[in-house]
Amino acid sequence: MKITDARVIITCPGRNFVTLRIETDAGAWGLGDATVNGRELAVASYLTDHVCPTLIGRDPQRIEDTWQYLYRGAYWRRGPITMAAIAAVDTALWDLKAKQAGLPLYQLLGGACRDGVMVYGHANGETIEETIAEARRYVAMGYRAVRLQTGVPGLPRAYGVSRDKLFYEPAHSADPDEQLWSTHRYLPVAPRLFAAAREALGWEVHLLHDAHHRLSPIEAARLGRDLEPYRLFWLEDATPAEDPAAFRLIRSHTTTPLAVGEVFNSIHDARLLIEERLIDYIRATVVHAGGITHLRRIASMADLHGVKTGCHGATDLSPVCMAAALHFDLSIPNFGVQEYMRHTQETDRVFPHAYRFEDGYLHPGDAPGLGVDIDEALAASFPYRRASLPVTRLEDGSMHDW
Numbered sequence: 537m538k539i540t541d542a543r544v545i546i547t548c549p550g551r552n553f554v555t556l557r558i559e560t561d562a563g564a565w566g567l568g569d570a571t572v573n574g575r576e577l578a579v580a581s582y583l584t585d586h587v588c589p590t591l592i593g594r595d596p597q598r599i600e601d602t603w604q605y606l607y608r609g610a611y612w613r614r615g616p617i618t619m620a621a622i623a624a625v626d627t628a629l630w631d632l633k634a635k636q637a638g639l640p641l642y643q644l645l646g647g648a649c650r651d652g653v654m655v656y657g658h659a660n661g662e663t664i665e666e667t668i669a670e671a672r673r674y675v676a677m678g679y680r681a682v683r684l685q686t687g688v689p690g691l692p693r694a695y696g697v698s699r700d701k702l703f704y705e706p707a708h709s710a711d712p713d714e715q716l717w718s719t720h721r722y723l724p725v726a727p728r729l730f731a732a733a734r735e736a737l738g739w740e741v742h743l744l745h746d747a748h749h750r751l752s753p754i755e756a757a758r759l760g761r762d763l764e765p766y767r768l769f770w771l772e773d774a775t776p777a778e779d780p781a782a783f784r785l786i787r788s789h790t791t792t793p794l795a796v797g798e799v800f801n802s803i804h805d806a807r808l809l810i811e812e813r814l815i816d817y818i819r820a821t822v823v824h825a826g827g828i829t830h831l832r833r834i835a836s837m838a839d840l841h842g843v844k845t846g847c848h849g850a851t852d853l854s855p856v857c858m859a860a861a862l863h864f865d866l867s868i869p870n871f872g873v874q875e876y877m878r879h880t881q882e883t884d885r886v887f888p889h890a891y892r893f894e895d896g897y898l899h900p901g902d903a904p905g906l907g908v909d910i911d912e913a914l915a916a917s918f919p920y921r922r923a924s925l926p927v928t929r930l931e932d933g934s935m936h937d938w
């Protein structure tokens with residue numbers, strides 16, 4: 537079997553998505569997600585200009601060899617753009633192989649380890665009351681885990697607190713929107729939110745929170761301690777993810793479980809955190825961490841050290857990535873939870889998919905391959921729109937993480 541075509545499809549059904557489609561002389565084809573929020577065209581060019589020409593004529597069945605060829609062969613290893621491009625090829629090849637076998641991908645990955653994939657939804661509100669009302673809606677829909685984010689008085693439009701309900705899109709303007717941050721204002725609010733949430737929602741539902749890399753290590757340690765009485769499932773991205781040693785300090789002060797890694801693209805980003813057991817959940821996901829082949833390696837290393845997975849699943853990860861993550865989640869022993877932000881109806885129409893939500897769990901379905909298609913004619917009716925993630929300044933106008 538030979539690859540005869542590899543092309544990039546860019547579409548914006550509410551937000552931008554970059555998808556790679558690989559075709560073969562045997563008629564089998566596969567899809568891979570290559571979306572990097574706010575930097576979509578860089579990955580599209582990396583694929584179209586540098587990777588796709590080298591794929592033509594290759595045997596699509598050689599998934600590991602192709603991964604090594606693209607990773608080692610480029611000389612410039614790692615990095616979000618490179619790894620998203622490799623991820624797209626890798627995902628498309630797994631999709632193709634599973635379709636050839638007539639099996640849903642999770643069967644090729646060793647079969648199901650569980651009946652379904654527990655997911656968490658997103659409750660956002662300007663006030664604590666509004667956030668809790670949203671969380672109630674998720675619990676009523678059957679969710680067993682909910683992430684809670686609330687507005688901070690004095691900080692208009694805090695990052696990660698969506699005004700939209702059910703959907704959430706931080707990249708909302710062509711040029712970066714400038715937002716304000718003050719940890720001093722935020723720190724007392726989060727424990728109040730979770731005290732009220734436990735009071736209103738009880739203790740059965742899992743509660744999660746994301747600090748979006750905004751705290752210093754000692755502030756994160758304080759927040760972790762203050763949240764201990766409310767037994768969070770996790771506190772995510774407490775400090776900037778490029779400084780793993782900061783987690784030694786946080787870990788030594790708090791028993792609140794810690795999650796990090798949605799911005800990781802390589803096993804090397806996660807190594808110290810996992811080997812020293814500084815985190816409880818690793819957030820790396822298929823598209824941003826080198827595809828299924830590389831993510832399996834990260835998950836195996838995590839399993840050795842008692843760390844579970846919690847794949848990133850925001851709306852900027854396309855249904856192709858979501859499906860790939862679900863097949864992966866179903867098949868690994870150390871799965872923890874999967875983030876699930878719903879896509880818009882337009883996105884779901886462009887990417888018809890077999891995965892389904894039931895009783896707080898997602899299941900990838902039993903269609904051969906990933907179980908996701910792309911309606912190319914419809915995709916073409918939603919042309920690319922430049923969109924950037926916001927930039928954050930402190931109250932004195934300076935730029936620092938905290």
Ligand code: CS2
Pocket residue numbers: 573706746748798848849850851852875
């Ligand atoms: C967030 C993301 O889902 C999360 O946990 O941190 O929404 C993140 O802000 C976006 O995916 C960035 O593209």
Ligand code: MG
Pocket residue numbers: 746748772773798
């Ligand atoms: Mg996050």
